[in-house]
Amino acid sequence: MIRLYDCHGRSLDIPPAADQPLPDDACWIDLIHPSADDETRVERLIGVEVPSRDELRDLEPSSRLYIENGAAYLTASVVWKSETDFAEITDIGFVLSGARLVTIRYAEPKAFAIFAANTAREFCGLDGRDVLTRLVEAMVDRCAEVLENRSRKIDTLSSEVFSRGSVSNPEAATRDLEATLGVIASHQRTIAKVRESLMSMARVAGFLQTLPEIAADKLLKQRCRAIAGDIQSLSEHADFISENIIFLLDASLGLISVQQNQVMKVLSVAAMVFLPPTLIGTVYGMNFQNMPELSQPWAYPVALAVMAASALGPYLWFKRKGWF
Known part of the structure; x- marks a missing residue:
């Protein structure tokens, strides 16, 4: 043009x-x-x-x-x-x-x-x-x-x-x-x-x-x-x-x-919260002969209570620190 x-x-x-x-x-x-x-x-x-x-x-x-x-x-x-x-x-x-x-x-x-x-x-x-x-x-x-x-x-x-x-x-x-x-x-x-x-x-x-x-x-x-x-x-x-x-x-x-670090922090805290109960559950899942708690009627609820306390403790501590 x-x-x-x-x-x-x-x-x-x-x-x-x-x-x-x-x-x-x-x-x-x-x-x-x-x-x-x-x-x-x-x-x-x-x-x-x-x-x-x-x-x-x-x-x-x-x-x-x-x-x-x-x-x-x-x-x-x-x-x-x-x-x-x-x-x-x-x-x-x-x-x-x-x-x-x-x-x-x-x-x-x-x-x-x-x-x-x-x-x-x-x-x-x-x-x-x-x-x-x-x-x-x-x-x-x-x-x-x-x-x-x-x-x-x-x-x-x-x-x-x-x-x-x-x-x-x-x-x-x-x-x-x-x-x-x-x-x-x-x-x-x-x-x-x-x-x-x-x-x-x-x-x-x-x-x-x-x-x-x-x-x-x-x-x-x-x-x-x-x-x-x-x-x-x-x-x-x-x-x-x-x-x-x-x-x-x-x-x-x-x-x-x-x-992204915030997401990783939440995952890390969640892993730490469930780590103690996992440890306790693993211990009581072992097949040892001399574990006197296994023969007691209160052993199961006490184990559950200990697991809950071990999970709640780290959660409260992380929340107090502002990490969760």
Whole structure:
């Protein structure tokens, strides 16, 4: 799919013939899941090569940020599906050729949808350089939104974890805490993807400041510096959230261990309670000839009473100690 926008944010139609030029005010070509024909068509319209999907996946720094034939090529790793339990990273390509910007993407991050929905308000006689810096700014803002949402969810989860640790049913609390480990892992995965995205965009923001067409514009250069500062602040915030997640994970594992130890304590106390009666019953179950109590009529009830006393004694002592 090919979407074309002019400098005022209005959607334009792609020229039907390959030999027809783009309108003079066309500044942004957005390729979404482009086919080979779409890439070839755009290459003919702008006169520069459009990177393929395999080229976008190249992890070499020299293949992600470079200038070729007068056009700047940038690849940014952007987080998406952050509302789900399985956040992912997608590579988005940017080609800045003169006053026109081409974006190549095989996913639909929310930042692009928000930016495209606000094109009429965002665009006001802009060119490809402005669109590029504003797009990067929108992606950074989206990362900030994801971090804030996850931070609130982690705070809520923290309250739930410590309240579960104080319930009277240890088995139910342990099951709830074990289920919470999966939620914590989901939060950690999302934060890790956001940190990866911020690191990628930090390189993009630094590279933008070196481009002559942006360095010559004071406003664009200041915007790139502001973006770099925002990325630094968000990276520190992501580190803080990650530390909170680690603490929450340790606390959950600790509470699970406490609950399991409580169960083991009850089993140990029960074993100690029944150990003395078992000993007495074992002694009187022996077939010795000289056991005078066996011939007495009161022997059986006395043996039962001794067994009950030997069981009740340890129980009361453990309860007094608070172990039961």
